[in-house]
Amino acid sequence: xxxxxxxxxxxxxxxxxxxxxxxxxxxxxxxxxxxxxxxxxxxxxxxxxxxxxxxx
Ligand SMILES: [Zn+2]
Numbered sequence: 001x002x003x004x005x006x007x008x009x010x011x012x013x014x015x016x017x018x019x020x021x022x023x024x025x026x027x028x029x030x031x032x033x034x035x036x037x038x039x040x041x042x043x044x045x046x047x048x049x050x051x052x053x054x055x056x
Contacts, residue, residue: 004045008038 012035019031 002045005042008042008045012038 015031015035015038019028019035022028
């Protein structure tokens with residue numbers, strides 16, 4: 001975990017709250033997309049922490 005991860009976690013948490021606080025389907029989809037992007041960014045920050053054994 002680093003500052004960037006914490007920032008992304010903060011954004012993800014804010015998105016999840018927003019997602020849970022609305023019943024608007026378009027908003028929920030947009031927020032879900034954002035969460036996916038943030039999580040991908042997090043995974044890219046620490047590619048060696050995925051727990052998956054390296055292949056090849
Ligand atoms: Zn980090």
